[in-house]
Amino acid sequence: MSHSHRFQGVYSPVLTPFNTDLTPDPERFVRHCRWLLDQEVGLSIFGTNSEATSLTLKEKRTLLDTLISAELPAHRIMPGTGACALPDVIELTRHAVGAGCGGVLMLPPFYYKGVSDEGLFRAFASVIEGVADDRLRVFLYHIPPVTQVPISLALIDRLMTAFPGIITGVKDSSGDWDNTRSMIEQFQPRGLDVFAGSETFLLATLRAGGAGCITATGNVNPAPIVQLFKTWQNADADAQQAKLNATRAAFAQFPIIAAMKASIAMKTDRADWATTRPPLVELSASQREALGAALDAVNFELVNASSLGLR
DSSP, X not given: OOTTOOOOEEEEOOOOOBXXXXXXXXXXXXXXXXXXXXXXXEEOOSSGGGTGGGSOHHHHHHHHHHHHHTTOOGGGBOOBOOOSSHHHHHHHHHHHHHTTOSOEEEXXXXXXXXXXXXXXXXXXXXXXXXXXXXXXXXXXXXXXXXXSOOOOHHHHHXXXXXXXXXXXXXXXXXXXXXXXXXXHHHHGGGTOEEEESSGGGHHXXXXXXXXXXXXXXXXXOHHHHHXXXXXXXXXXXXXXXXXXXXXXXXXXXXXXXXXXXXXXXXXXXXXXXXXXXXXXXXXXXXXXXXXXXXXXXXXXXXXXGXXXXXX
Protein backbone atom coordinates (compact mmCIF):
# COMPACT_ATOMS: atom_id res chain seq x y z
CA MET A 1 0.00 0.00 0.00
CA SER A 2 1.29 3.43 -0.89
CA HIS A 3 2.11 5.77 1.97
CA SER A 4 0.05 8.41 0.11
CA HIS A 5 -3.17 6.46 0.68
CA ARG A 6 -5.48 8.25 3.10
CA PHE A 7 -8.30 6.62 5.00
CA GLN A 8 -11.60 8.39 5.36
CA GLY A 9 -15.28 7.72 5.71
CA VAL A 10 -17.36 5.60 8.05
CA TYR A 11 -16.13 2.40 9.68
CA SER A 12 -17.87 0.27 12.25
CA PRO A 13 -16.61 -2.14 14.92
CA VAL A 14 -18.48 -5.11 13.51
CA LEU A 15 -20.75 -7.02 15.88
CA THR A 16 -19.72 -10.64 16.32
CA PRO A 17 -22.73 -12.97 15.99
CA PHE A 18 -22.66 -15.90 18.38
CA ASN A 19 -24.54 -19.16 18.27
CA THR A 20 -26.56 -20.18 21.31
CA ASP A 21 -23.58 -22.31 22.43
CA LEU A 22 -21.52 -19.05 22.46
CA THR A 23 -19.33 -20.00 19.49
CA PRO A 24 -18.92 -17.39 16.74
CA ASP A 25 -21.14 -17.85 13.69
CA PRO A 26 -18.90 -17.28 10.65
CA GLU A 27 -21.75 -17.32 8.12
CA ARG A 28 -23.70 -14.56 9.85
CA PHE A 29 -20.45 -12.66 10.38
CA VAL A 30 -19.77 -12.67 6.65
CA ARG A 31 -23.36 -11.62 5.86
CA HIS A 32 -23.22 -8.76 8.33
CA CYS A 33 -19.88 -7.57 6.95
CA ARG A 34 -21.16 -7.75 3.37
CA TRP A 35 -24.29 -5.84 4.39
CA LEU A 36 -22.13 -3.09 5.89
CA LEU A 37 -19.91 -2.90 2.81
CA ASP A 38 -22.98 -2.65 0.59
CA GLN A 39 -23.83 0.53 2.52
CA GLU A 40 -20.27 1.86 2.18
CA VAL A 41 -19.21 1.20 5.76
CA GLY A 42 -15.71 -0.16 6.33
CA LEU A 43 -15.10 -3.12 8.60
CA SER A 44 -13.35 -2.45 11.89
CA ILE A 45 -13.66 -6.06 13.02
CA PHE A 46 -12.55 -7.05 16.53
CA GLY A 47 -13.31 -3.68 18.05
CA THR A 48 -14.90 -2.91 21.39
CA ASN A 49 -18.41 -3.54 20.11
CA SER A 50 -17.25 -6.77 18.48
CA GLU A 51 -16.68 -8.17 21.99
CA ALA A 52 -13.09 -8.55 20.84
CA THR A 53 -11.55 -9.01 24.26
CA SER A 54 -13.89 -12.00 24.70
CA LEU A 55 -12.55 -13.66 21.53
CA THR A 56 -9.47 -15.86 21.43
CA LEU A 57 -6.59 -15.20 19.09
CA LYS A 58 -7.50 -18.35 17.15
CA GLU A 59 -11.13 -17.23 16.80
CA LYS A 60 -10.03 -13.85 15.45
CA ARG A 61 -7.68 -15.41 12.93
CA THR A 62 -10.39 -17.81 11.78
CA LEU A 63 -13.01 -15.08 11.39
CA LEU A 64 -10.60 -12.88 9.44
CA ASP A 65 -9.67 -15.80 7.19
CA THR A 66 -13.38 -16.45 6.63
CA LEU A 67 -13.88 -12.90 5.35
CA ILE A 68 -10.89 -13.18 3.02
CA SER A 69 -12.08 -16.57 1.74
CA ALA A 70 -15.48 -15.01 1.06
CA GLU A 71 -13.67 -12.47 -1.14
CA LEU A 72 -14.55 -9.41 0.89
CA PRO A 73 -12.17 -6.55 0.03
CA ALA A 74 -9.23 -6.76 2.42
CA HIS A 75 -8.36 -3.09 1.99
CA ARG A 76 -11.71 -2.20 3.63
CA ILE A 77 -10.97 -4.37 6.69
CA MET A 78 -9.32 -2.81 9.76
CA PRO A 79 -8.99 -5.52 12.42
CA GLY A 80 -8.51 -4.61 16.04
CA THR A 81 -5.28 -6.29 17.06
CA GLY A 82 -4.53 -4.73 20.44
CA ALA A 83 -4.10 -6.99 23.48
CA CYS A 84 -2.20 -7.13 26.74
CA ALA A 85 0.29 -9.78 25.58
CA LEU A 86 2.61 -8.33 22.94
CA PRO A 87 3.24 -11.69 21.19
CA ASP A 88 -0.51 -11.98 20.60
CA VAL A 89 -0.61 -8.47 19.14
CA ILE A 90 2.34 -9.24 16.87
CA GLU A 91 0.82 -12.52 15.68
CA LEU A 92 -2.59 -11.11 14.83
CA THR A 93 -1.16 -7.93 13.32
CA ARG A 94 1.22 -9.91 11.14
CA HIS A 95 -1.68 -12.12 10.06
CA ALA A 96 -3.78 -9.06 9.16
CA VAL A 97 -0.97 -7.53 7.14
CA GLY A 98 -0.41 -10.80 5.32
CA ALA A 99 -4.11 -10.95 4.48
CA GLY A 100 -3.87 -7.52 2.84
CA CYS A 101 -5.92 -5.60 5.41
CA GLY A 102 -5.87 -1.85 4.91
CA GLY A 103 -4.78 -1.21 8.47
CA VAL A 104 -5.09 -2.40 12.06
CA LEU A 105 -6.73 -0.66 14.99
CA MET A 106 -4.49 -1.06 18.03
CA LEU A 107 -5.38 -0.63 21.67
CA PRO A 108 -2.56 -0.01 24.10
CA PRO A 109 -1.83 -2.81 26.59
CA PHE A 110 -4.62 -2.04 29.04
CA TYR A 111 -4.39 -4.20 32.17
CA TYR A 112 -1.77 -2.21 34.05
CA LYS A 113 -2.91 1.33 34.87
CA GLY A 114 -0.82 4.42 35.35
CA VAL A 115 1.85 3.28 32.92
CA SER A 116 4.17 5.85 31.38
CA ASP A 117 4.32 7.12 27.83
CA GLU A 118 7.74 5.49 27.67
CA GLY A 119 6.22 2.11 28.45
CA LEU A 120 3.46 2.59 25.88
CA PHE A 121 5.97 3.73 23.27
CA ARG A 122 8.00 0.58 23.86
CA ALA A 123 4.87 -1.55 23.54
CA PHE A 124 3.81 -0.07 20.19
CA ALA A 125 7.40 -0.05 18.94
CA SER A 126 7.82 -3.70 19.89
CA VAL A 127 4.80 -4.62 17.78
CA ILE A 128 5.86 -2.56 14.78
CA GLU A 129 9.41 -3.90 14.90
CA GLY A 130 8.14 -7.44 15.55
CA VAL A 131 5.85 -7.40 12.53
CA ALA A 132 8.65 -5.83 10.47
CA ASP A 133 6.57 -5.21 7.37
CA ASP A 134 6.44 -1.91 5.47
CA ARG A 135 2.84 -2.64 4.53
CA LEU A 136 1.75 -2.24 8.15
CA ARG A 137 -0.61 0.67 8.86
CA VAL A 138 -1.44 1.30 12.52
CA PHE A 139 -4.49 3.20 13.75
CA LEU A 140 -4.03 4.02 17.43
CA TYR A 141 -7.11 3.38 19.54
CA HIS A 142 -7.61 5.97 22.28
CA ILE A 143 -10.50 4.90 24.53
CA PRO A 144 -9.58 5.89 28.09
CA PRO A 145 -13.13 5.52 29.50
CA VAL A 146 -12.69 1.76 28.94
CA THR A 147 -8.96 1.08 29.05
CA GLN A 148 -8.04 3.81 31.58
CA VAL A 149 -4.78 3.93 29.59
CA PRO A 150 -4.77 7.12 27.50
CA ILE A 151 -2.70 7.68 24.38
CA SER A 152 -1.37 11.20 24.86
CA LEU A 153 -0.73 13.75 22.15
CA ALA A 154 2.96 13.64 23.04
CA LEU A 155 3.01 9.86 22.55
CA ILE A 156 1.30 10.16 19.17
CA ASP A 157 3.88 12.74 18.10
CA ARG A 158 6.73 10.49 19.19
CA LEU A 159 5.30 7.44 17.40
CA MET A 160 4.69 9.39 14.18
CA THR A 161 8.26 10.66 14.27
CA ALA A 162 9.73 7.20 14.92
CA PHE A 163 7.50 5.31 12.47
CA PRO A 164 6.49 7.63 9.62
CA GLY A 165 4.04 6.03 7.22
CA ILE A 166 3.31 3.21 9.69
CA ILE A 167 1.37 5.24 12.26
CA THR A 168 -1.48 6.09 9.91
CA GLY A 169 -4.42 7.15 12.02
CA VAL A 170 -6.15 7.37 15.36
CA LYS A 171 -9.62 6.64 16.67
CA ASP A 172 -10.53 9.01 19.48
CA SER A 173 -13.20 7.42 21.68
CA SER A 174 -12.46 9.68 24.64
CA GLY A 175 -15.78 11.47 24.22
CA ASP A 176 -13.81 14.70 24.66
CA TRP A 177 -14.29 16.89 21.59
CA ASP A 178 -11.47 19.22 22.63
CA ASN A 179 -9.08 16.25 22.51
CA THR A 180 -10.33 15.16 19.10
CA ARG A 181 -9.97 18.68 17.77
CA SER A 182 -6.42 18.88 19.11
CA MET A 183 -5.57 15.62 17.36
CA ILE A 184 -6.96 16.94 14.08
CA GLU A 185 -5.16 20.28 14.35
CA GLN A 186 -1.81 18.77 15.30
CA PHE A 187 -1.69 15.57 13.30
CA GLN A 188 -4.14 15.48 10.39
CA PRO A 189 -1.95 17.89 8.33
CA ARG A 190 1.03 15.60 9.03
CA GLY A 191 -0.74 12.58 7.54
CA LEU A 192 -2.51 11.07 10.55
CA ASP A 193 -6.14 10.36 9.76
CA VAL A 194 -8.24 11.27 12.79
CA PHE A 195 -11.53 9.44 13.29
CA ALA A 196 -14.11 10.33 15.91
CA GLY A 197 -15.21 7.37 17.98
CA SER A 198 -18.92 8.15 17.56
CA GLU A 199 -21.12 9.60 14.83
CA THR A 200 -22.28 12.21 17.35
CA PHE A 201 -18.98 13.97 16.58
CA LEU A 202 -18.99 13.26 12.84
CA LEU A 203 -20.05 16.68 11.58
CA ALA A 204 -17.71 18.52 13.94
CA THR A 205 -14.87 16.20 12.94
CA LEU A 206 -15.40 16.79 9.23
CA ARG A 207 -15.73 20.55 9.66
CA ALA A 208 -12.43 20.56 11.55
CA GLY A 209 -10.70 18.60 8.79
CA GLY A 210 -10.84 15.08 10.24
CA ALA A 211 -11.27 11.84 8.32
CA GLY A 212 -14.62 10.45 9.50
CA CYS A 213 -15.80 8.18 12.29
CA ILE A 214 -15.45 4.61 13.51
CA THR A 215 -18.70 4.10 15.31
CA ALA A 216 -20.65 1.37 17.07
CA THR A 217 -24.04 2.23 15.64
CA GLY A 218 -22.68 2.00 12.13
CA ASN A 219 -23.67 -1.63 12.73
CA VAL A 220 -27.37 -0.78 12.68
CA ASN A 221 -27.76 2.74 11.26
CA PRO A 222 -25.15 2.82 8.49
CA ALA A 223 -26.92 4.59 5.64
CA PRO A 224 -27.76 7.86 7.44
CA ILE A 225 -24.24 8.08 8.90
CA VAL A 226 -22.68 7.59 5.47
CA GLN A 227 -25.11 10.12 4.03
CA LEU A 228 -23.90 12.78 6.44
CA PHE A 229 -20.29 11.95 5.59
CA LYS A 230 -21.08 12.47 1.91
CA THR A 231 -23.16 15.62 2.31
CA TRP A 232 -21.70 17.33 5.38
CA GLN A 233 -21.28 20.59 3.46
CA ASN A 234 -24.99 20.74 2.58
CA ALA A 235 -27.38 23.13 4.26
CA ASP A 236 -29.20 20.32 6.08
CA ALA A 237 -26.05 18.87 7.68
CA ASP A 238 -26.94 20.02 11.20
CA ALA A 239 -30.40 18.51 10.86
CA GLN A 240 -28.87 15.24 9.68
CA GLN A 241 -26.53 15.27 12.67
CA ALA A 242 -29.43 15.84 15.04
CA LYS A 243 -31.23 12.79 13.66
CA LEU A 244 -28.11 10.67 14.06
CA ASN A 245 -27.79 11.88 17.64
CA ALA A 246 -31.40 10.93 18.39
CA THR A 247 -30.92 7.41 17.08
CA ARG A 248 -27.65 7.02 18.97
CA ALA A 249 -29.34 8.24 22.15
CA ALA A 250 -32.09 5.65 21.76
CA PHE A 251 -29.51 2.86 21.75
CA ALA A 252 -27.38 4.47 24.47
CA GLN A 253 -30.19 4.15 27.03
CA PHE A 254 -29.17 0.50 27.26
CA PRO A 255 -25.92 -1.51 27.23
CA ILE A 256 -25.11 -0.67 23.65
CA ILE A 257 -23.74 -3.98 22.39
CA ALA A 258 -26.72 -5.90 23.72
CA ALA A 259 -29.07 -3.20 22.40
CA MET A 260 -27.68 -3.32 18.87
CA LYS A 261 -27.85 -7.10 18.83
CA ALA A 262 -31.39 -6.99 20.19
CA SER A 263 -32.44 -4.56 17.48
CA ILE A 264 -31.15 -6.89 14.77
CA ALA A 265 -32.86 -9.84 16.45
CA MET A 266 -36.16 -7.94 16.54
CA LYS A 267 -35.95 -6.68 12.97
CA THR A 268 -34.88 -10.06 11.51
CA ASP A 269 -37.02 -12.27 13.75
CA ARG A 270 -33.90 -14.25 14.53
CA ALA A 271 -33.46 -14.62 18.28
CA ASP A 272 -29.86 -15.85 18.20
CA TRP A 273 -28.72 -12.42 17.02
CA ALA A 274 -29.32 -11.23 20.60
CA THR A 275 -26.68 -13.58 22.03
CA THR A 276 -23.68 -12.01 23.75
CA ARG A 277 -20.70 -13.80 25.26
CA PRO A 278 -20.36 -13.51 29.04
CA PRO A 279 -19.67 -11.41 30.98
CA LEU A 280 -22.07 -9.42 28.76
CA VAL A 281 -25.72 -10.44 28.87
CA GLU A 282 -28.64 -9.90 26.55
CA LEU A 283 -31.35 -7.33 27.22
CA SER A 284 -34.21 -8.39 29.46
CA ALA A 285 -37.73 -8.62 28.08
CA SER A 286 -38.63 -5.25 29.60
CA GLN A 287 -35.49 -3.68 28.18
CA ARG A 288 -36.26 -5.06 24.72
CA GLU A 289 -39.75 -3.58 24.92
CA ALA A 290 -38.36 -0.22 25.98
CA LEU A 291 -35.73 -0.33 23.23
CA GLY A 292 -38.39 -1.08 20.63
CA ALA A 293 -40.43 1.92 21.79
CA ALA A 294 -37.38 4.17 21.78
CA LEU A 295 -36.44 3.11 18.26
CA ASP A 296 -40.01 3.56 17.03
CA ALA A 297 -39.96 7.09 18.45
CA VAL A 298 -37.01 8.02 16.21
CA ASN A 299 -38.40 6.13 13.18
CA PHE A 300 -35.49 3.70 13.18
CA GLU A 301 -35.27 1.27 10.27
CA LEU A 302 -32.84 -1.57 9.64
CA VAL A 303 -32.37 -1.36 5.88
CA ASN A 304 -32.58 -4.70 4.06
CA ALA A 305 -32.81 -6.53 7.36
CA SER A 306 -33.81 -9.77 5.65
CA SER A 307 -30.24 -10.35 4.49
CA LEU A 308 -29.09 -10.44 8.13
CA GLY A 309 -31.71 -12.98 9.15
CA LEU A 310 -30.98 -15.67 6.61
CA ARG A 311 -30.51 -19.18 7.92
